[in-house]
Amino acid sequence: MNNIALFDLDHTLIPIDSDYEWGQFLSRIGAVDAAAFEKRNAAFFAQYQAGTLDPVEYLEFALGTLAQFPRKQLDAWHEQFMQEVIQPALLPAALDLVKRHQDHGDLMAIITATNRFVTAPIARALGVDNLIAAEPELTTDGNLTGKLLGIPTSGEGKVIHLHQWLDQQGKKLEDFTCSHFYSDSQNDIPLLSVVTHPVATNPNAKLLAHATQQGWPILTLFNAQ
Numbered sequence: 468m469n470n471i472a473l474f475d476l477d478h479t480l481i482p483i484d485s486d487y488e489w490g491q492f493l494s495r496i497g498a499v500d501a502a503a504f505e506k507r508n509a510a511f512f513a514q515y516q517a518g519t520l521d522p523v524e525y526l527e528f529a530l531g532t533l534a535q536f537p538r539k540q541l542d543a544w545h546e547q548f549m550q551e552v553i554q555p556a557l558l559p560a561a562l563d564l565v566k567r568h569q570d571h572g573d574l575m576a577i578i579t580a581t582n583r584f585v586t587a588p589i590a591r592a593l594g595v596d597n598l599i600a601a602e603p604e605l606t607t608d609g610n611l612t613g614k615l616l617g618i619p620t621s622g623e624g625k626v627i628h629l630h631q632w633l634d635q636q637g638k639k640l641e642d643f644t645c646s647h648f649y650s651d652s653q654n655d656i657p658l659l660s661v662v663t664h665p666v667a668t669n670p671n672a673k674l675l676a677h678a679t680q681q682g683w684p685i686l687t688l689f690n691a692q
């Protein structure tokens with residue numbers, strides 16, 4: 468296992484933002500006040516797209532919403548969310564990309580700013596065993612407290628969390644002959660800049676401009692949404 472392949476999730480392996488869509492789903496099924504939640508969710512999403520999002524503020528909002536409900540109820544809703552929203556977004560081009568790295572025997576991980584509750588079932592559906600995500604604090608019986616453990620997995624935080632994850636396995640990024648990272652967003656430039664093979668994947672305008680300037684390869688798996 469001489470190579471490592473890292474993937475962002477939202478708009479990279481799936482053509483949607485899973486965190487935003489989870490919020491829309493909660494509104495749609497009547498779990499939260501639709502008007503108030505959608506207004507705040509949309510504002511955070513716009514900040515993310517503009518690169519101005521405060522990740523701690525957003526995660527406290529998202530995890531605080533989850534903490535209102537028992538874990539059993541959340542898990543049941545997430546199964547419905549997977550069927551209605553995520554499964555239709557698992558597209559052949561992304562699945563083929565993952566499989567190519569699997570067939571090559573690469574160590575693989577999804578590294579996402581979205582929290583583990585939302586993303587763990589999606590990572591499994593994509594066939595990626597390792598997930599580095601924002602970690603929600605849990606009670607002893609598995610319910611969410613609404614608090615974030617550690618620092619967010621966004622921006623420079625992705626680099627920090629990657630190194631911590633590799634350290635736990637007795638590895639360093641430099642140990643790999645080839646390290647890929649696929650991402651759509653300028654928010655991931657810190658991690659894109661430390662791998663040997665950064666790939667701007669379905670890039671937004673800011674990342675496209677930066678990737679073009681740096682001479683990074685550009686990959687289009689599906690049309691941006």
